[in-house]
Amino acid sequence: MNTERQSGGGSIGPIPASKVEARSDRLGLAPDVAELFELCILKMDAGYRGWQADEFEAERARQASEAKRSRGGKRSSGGRRGGPRPSVARLGRRGR
Helix, strand or coil: CHHHCCEECCEECCCCHHHHHHHHHHHCCCHHHHHHHHHHHHHHHHHHHHHHHHHHHHHHHHHHHHHHHHCCCCCCCCCCCCCCCCCHHHHHHHCC
């Protein structure tokens, strides 16, 4: 059923309930068992998708951290301690 889900943008979609129901029909499950089977599959799928989303975010954070380290730890503050570089407008006023 994993191949039945839609995916894109770094995330996976749920297994369609219709596909889970079709699987329970193919297995020939009694109606009460089929209902429990479908509920269990959909709940496990929700947990799996949550885990996948967490893994995706962790990987994204790891890649961002590596990219930052590969830039040599350059600061966005212009290399000065104590905050960002002064704006051009502020620099222009100092000379007056």
